[in-house]
Amino acid sequence: MIDKATKAAQGVFTWLDSRLHIAELWEHTAGHHIPKKSASWFYVFGSLTLLCLVIQLITGTLLAFAYVPSGAEAYTTLQYLTFEQPLGWILRGIHYWGSNFMVAIMLIHMTQVYLFGAYKYPRELTWVSGVLLLVITLGLAFTGQVMRFDEDAYWGIGIGAAIAGRSPGIGEQVVQLMLGGPIIGAETLSRFFSLHVFILPGSILAVIALHLRLVLSKGINEYPEPGVLVNRETYDAHYANILKKDGMPFAPYGIWKDLVAGGIVLMAIVVCALVLGPKGPFGPPDPTQIDANPRPDFYFMWIFAIAALMPDYMETVALLIGPPIGIALLIILPFINNTGEKHWSRRPVALLAVVSLVLSLGLLTWYGITSPWSPDMTGWRSAITPKQFLEHRSPLELQGAIVIQQKQCRNCHAIDGIGSQRGPDLAAVGTRLTAPQLTRQVIQGGGNMPAYGKNLTPYEIDAVVAYMVSLRPNGVPPARDSTLPAVPPSTRQAEKNQASAEGQHGKEG
Amino acid sequence: MIRSRALPIGLLFAATAILQTACEKRPDGKMHFMGEPNPAAKWKPSEDITDFTALYSQNCIACHGAGKTVAASIAMDNQTYLNLVPADILKNIITNGVKGTRMPGFGEAEGGGLTGRQIEILVNGILAWKKPLDTSAGALPAYAGPLGNAANGQALFSQSFEKDRPPAETYLNPAFLGLVSNQYLRTLVIVGIPELGYPDYHGFIPGRSLTDQEVSDVTAWLVTNRKNEFGEPLAAQPTPVPPASLPAVPPAPNTTDAPKLP
Numbered sequence: 001m002i003d004k005a006t007k008a009a010q011g012v013f014t015w016l017d018s019r020l021h022i023a024e025l026w027e028h029t030a031g032h033h034i035p036k037k038s039a040s041w042f043y044v045f046g047s048l049t050l051l052c053l054v055i056q057l058i059t060g061t062l063l064a065f066a067y068v069p070s071g072a073e074a075y076t077t078l079q080y081l082t083f084e085q086p087l088g089w090i091l092r093g094i095h096y097w098g099s100n101f102m103v104a105i106m107l108i109h110m111t112q113v114y115l116f117g118a119y120k121y122p123r124e125l126t127w128v129s130g131v132l133l134l135v136i137t138l139g140l141a142f143t144g145q146v147m148r149f150d151e152d153a154y155w156g157i158g159i160g161a162a163i164a165g166r167s168p169g170i171g172e173q174v175v176q177l178m179l180g181g182p183i184i185g186a187e188t189l190s191r192f193f194s195l196h197v198f199i200l201p202g203s204i205l206a207v208i209a210l211h212l213r214l215v216l217s218k219g220i221n222e223y224p225e226p227g228v229l230v231n232r233e234t235y236d237a238h239y240a241n242i243l244k245k246d247g248m249p250f251a252p253y254g255i256w257k258d259l260v261a262g263g264i265v266l267m268a269i270v271v272c273a274l275v276l277g278p279k280g281p282f283g284p285p286d287p288t289q290i291d292a293n294p295r296p297d298f299y300f301m302w303i304f305a306i307a308a309l310m311p312d313y314m315e316t317v318a319l320l321i322g323p324p325i326g327i328a329l330l331i332i333l334p335f336i337n338n339t340g341e342k343h344w345s346r347r348p349v350a351l352l353a354v355v356s357l358v359l360s361l362g363l364l365t366w367y368g369i370t371s372p373w374s375p376d377m378t379g380w381r382s383a384i385t386p387k388q389f390l391e392h393r394s395p396l397e398l399q400g401a402i403v404i405q406q407k408q409c410r411n412c413h414a415i416d417g418i419g420s421q422r423g424p425d426l427a428a429v430g431t432r433l434t435a436p437q438l439t440r441q442v443i444q445g446g447g448n449m450p451a452y453g454k455n456l457t458p459y460e461i462d463a464v465v466a467y468m469v470s471l472r473p474n475g476v477p478p479a480r481d482s483t484l485p486a487v488p489p490s491t492r493q494a495e496k497n498q499a500s501a502e503g504q505h506g507k508e509g
Numbered sequence: 510m511i512r513s514r515a516l517p518i519g520l521l522f523a524a525t526a527i528l529q530t531a532c533e534k535r536p537d538g539k540m541h542f543m544g545e546p547n548p549a550a551k552w553k554p555s556e557d558i559t560d561f562t563a564l565y566s567q568n569c570i571a572c573h574g575a576g577k578t579v580a581a582s583i584a585m586d587n588q589t590y591l592n593l594v595p596a597d598i599l600k601n602i603i604t605n606g607v608k609g610t611r612m613p614g615f616g617e618a619e620g621g622g623l624t625g626r627q628i629e630i631l632v633n634g635i636l637a638w639k640k641p642l643d644t645s646a647g648a649l650p651a652y653a654g655p656l657g658n659a660a661n662g663q664a665l666f667s668q669s670f671e672k673d674r675p676p677a678e679t680y681l682n683p684a685f686l687g688l689v690s691n692q693y694l695r696t697l698v699i700v701g702i703p704e705l706g707y708p709d710y711h712g713f714i715p716g717r718s719l720t721d722q723e724v725s726d727v728t729a730w731l732v733t734n735r736k737n738e739f740g741e742p743l744a745a746q747p748t749p750v751p752p753a754s755l756p757a758v759p760p761a762p763n764t765t766d767a768p769k770l771p
Contacts, residue, residue, distance in 0.1 A: 082546050087547050150552075275531045277544030283552050381568045387579040390705055394679035395697075398705070399611070399688045401581035405571045405610040458738045462684035 093273030117342030155253035400467025561634030647718025662730025
């Protein structure tokens, strides 16, 4: 009975195989031989990136069922998907976290390939196609942020267009091409939509086909050993020898690690989606939403940080010329560094490059996430002042506290951590600046602070300066003008006594 | 046998426990995943905000405090103030602001961005904090009044407050006097800012409460100390009469559950 069934199955397989050549396909793909040591946990990140892409393709297709890519309706459909559609939020969450994981894992994959010297002879084109995949993935990520068509997306495109618009000579045309007009309009979203769902996914699939074909035909990189050099004349024979001596089929000897890691990544994405949820949508996409805080998703945060930290005159250069140079460097890397050591312990420059790149991108990203660059337009009405900064103040000082609210200083300045952090916290400003210095700062502004000279009456200035002089911890004397001659300690003690007698942050202390 | 069953059951328990910690109870009484967007977080235009607590803490709290929050101006839950201020004046001030002072108008005509309905919600919510006032120590003076006798006000002033309070002279700072209206001075003398040690009419002078006439006298004395920016005294201006032509605000809802203090 069993024999019969097996025989029948074998017959069906033979019939199919003689037409589809399945066995041969298996042999050349999943069954291809890899060096035994390359079946390592370090080698799973490529498959993981591919897994993320598959997740993105599936969830993206499902999202497209509900999403209407029109400037007028995208926002409404997003709200529908997020709040109405059963499980719609999970779908959006998985797609959002999937993209974050995809970019992150892809960067890890690249770093590993770089540190293991896998881009050297004969795998130059595998690396180049990988760089192309990086560019396309970042394109998908950027256009994907635009699909979340809310106030952040609106300002995000605005900033992107402003950067592109600075291209010398062709700025206007580039903006026209990007936005479908001189301003963000109905055409803009359609353009980004067709990029995000047709052009870029189509290209990524094509380049992945090339990338995988190269991985299969050139073989996976052997696990590098210090002291074993790549030599164009001998490498092919060397690699064939490794496979002959130590080779084993990828499935099942290597693939199980990819599958286990894939399961973990899949679970991590789903857990992120369930616990942290999708991002936005925030306010509607229109230019009146001035409260928008257009922070990009994490993978572009470093660009955002650079743009915010750099002096204006350098921005154009850095944003327009920097990225193309970076990509060009990545592309020519395997041609200028083609042979020699593969192991990272013998490549100090490569190691240093990776460490400094990771540190600087990491720091910029952290800076971008934590630094408050935009004023909070509602701070003046809602940012409160803790009691110890109001107690024991004279009526004039209290009026100063009110001026600080009404003139919207609190949109940029926190007091003891409450309020926007755009400017310095004012909680102890009285210990840093003297009354004349405070007056100067308020009247003339400077360093990203507007000049208030014309917008404050002399009495308002008196009040606000008196209040700020009072902002200092109990017993700490007010700031002294450093241009005055030093005072003998006895006088300083007297000053201190006077300060604690005035007792600013609490007389009882 | 036992082992082969224990593994899947253990995994199931672990998975349930993990999912459990990812859940939280929402106001609708059901369990939700923490990542599930809360309908309350759905963006809505600011005109649609009708919750008093939200409106108060988005617009008023920074300068006027309430509850545990102390602020530099008169607190809106100051019971003396709530018993003093007429509802239509409260509404007028919120809508149009007080010209020449730091109080901006929040009505749409002033560019303040609150609708008439929202201002009404604010007025009603603020007045719902009101409780009956104990006036056995001295009757509550009137909200508005003419300036009184400055010399008499000065005499009252010289009986300065108790020791741990801001010295009376600080009231006479010309910059302070130049920043506030006559009505603010009068209101401040009557209701004070007790949270910050500024006395109300009971504690302004030791031993007894100020009368309505004495409040007018003290206000007059304060006003005569106003100087222009060159230190020259200004002629005393009469207290502006609050516009009475505005429609009255409906009386505060007589509920026992006053809105929550932010």
